[in-house]
Amino acid sequence: MTNVLKGSLNDKKTDQLMKIYGLQSIDDGSVESLNFHNYPEFDDGDLYKSRYQQEATVEGMAPTTTIETITITRPLKVIAFICGIIVVVLMLMALTSTDWLLSSGWRQGLFVHCISEDAETPLPFNLVQDPGQCYDSREKFYIKATAILCVITLITDAIATLLTGFGLKTLEANLKYKFYRIAVMVMVGALLSLLVALILYPVCFAAELSQGNRTVWEFGWAYGVGWGAAIFLFGAVVLLLCDKESEEIYYKERKIVHEASVVRD
Numbered sequence: 556m557t558n559v560l561k562g563s564l565n566d567k568k569t570d571q572l573m574k575i576y577g578l579q580s581i582d583d584g585s586v587e588s589l590n591f592h593n594y595p596e597f598d599d600g601d602l603y604k605s606r607y608q609q610e611a612t613v614e615g616m617a618p619t620t621t622i623e624t625i626t627i628t629r630p631l632k633v634i635a636f637i638c639g640i641i642v643v644v645l646m647l648m649a650l651t652s653t654d655w656l657l658s659s660g661w662r663q664g665l666f667v668h669c670i671s672e673d674a675e676t677p678l679p680f681n682l683v684q685d686p687g688q689c690y691d692s693r694e695k696f697y698i699k700a701t702a703i704l705c706v707i708t709l710i711t712d713a714i715a716t717l718l719t720g721f722g723l724k725t726l727e728a729n730l731k732y733k734f735y736r737i738a739v740m741v742m743v744g745a746l747l748s749l750l751v752a753l754i755l756y757p758v759c760f761a762a763e764l765s766q767g768n769r770t771v772w773e774f775g776w777a778y779g780v781g782w783g784a785a786i787f788l789f790g791a792v793v794l795l796l797c798d799k800e801s802e803e804i805y806y807k808e809r810k811i812v813h814e815a816s817v818v819r820d
Contacts, residue, residue, distance in 0.1 A: 631794045632723060632735070638791035639716030639742070645784035646709040646749075650702070653689070654775030656760065658767065664777065665702035666692055679767050697759030704752035705781070711745035712788060719795070739795045746788045753781050 649655075653664035660674025669689040670678065684690055692698050715738045722734030757774065764772070 631797070632719065635791040635794035636716060636719045636723060638787045638794070639712055639719060642712045642745075642784045642787045642791070643709065643716065645780050645787065646705060646712065649777045649780045649784065650705055650709065652775070652777035652780070654777045655756070656772065656778075657775045658769040658772050660686070661769070662775070663698075664692065665698060665705065668692055677768050679769055680763070681766065681768065695759075695763075697755055701752045701756045704748045704755075708745045708749040708752070708784070708788075711741050711748065715739075715741035715745060715791075719791075735795060739792060742788060742792045742795070746785065746792060749781065749785050749788065753778070753785060 650665060653662045653667055653669050655665060656663040658679060660671040661679050662669045662671075667689045670684060670686045672687040674686045678684065680693065682693075692702075718734045718738035718741065722731045722738065725731050725734065756778070760772075
């Protein structure tokens with residue numbers, strides 16, 4: 556392809572193109588291409604394009620920065636979860652036991668009371684029942700209320716413990732915090748319910764103590780188990796509240812270098 560570019564040599568851009576693409580001056584002040592076979596990508600209208608725009612792209616290394624989210628299971632939340640499980644076990648023991656209130660020949664629980672074979676008469680609370688057997692608990696408000704409150708404590712604590720376990724298991728930060736917040740509120744409700752039951756039972760029993768027909772009364776191990784459950788439940792609430800949520804998630808900045816095409820300008 557010859558005689559493609561003809562024009563004035565006064566333009567500096569033309570001088571540069573002459574050197575780049577093998578042009579030479581002819582006698583009448585015009586320029587003429589010697590050879591363009593090495594530049595097949597150019598046609599007649601492309602000769603004034605900047606040579607920098609025609610350079611091939613070069614492969615380079617382009618670093619990028621990413622932020623990794625690291626989830627760390629806090630030991631205090633694990634202990635709170637274990638405390639919740641212990642409370643469930645203790646409440647089951649307390650509810651099924653007949654050793655809430657003890658006296659000579661008499662054992663009273665939340666659902667039944669039992670009379671020993673050698674029980675002295677008259678029986679407590681002037682009951683007329685055969686010895687050596689167990690009967691449904693007396694129709695007293697405080698006994699029924701204590702039983703209901705303890706059942707509520709068992710159910711709510713089981714729910715709160717499950718929510719805590721879900722919070723420990725999930726990897727999504729927002730969902731994790733939601734599980735923990737709900738678990739704390741449910742545990743607080745369980746704790747209040749149990750405390751009311753443990754206070755209501757002895758206070759109301761003291762009001763009918765004159766009808767007991769016994770000089771010595773004592774609270775059995777099942778009542779003590781109820782207080783043990785309250786202590787563990789209180790500990791679980793404190794652990795969930797004191798362990799800050801912000802310590803659960805850590806953010807780590809990491810640079811990754813990968814190959815990318817870079818165009819020089």
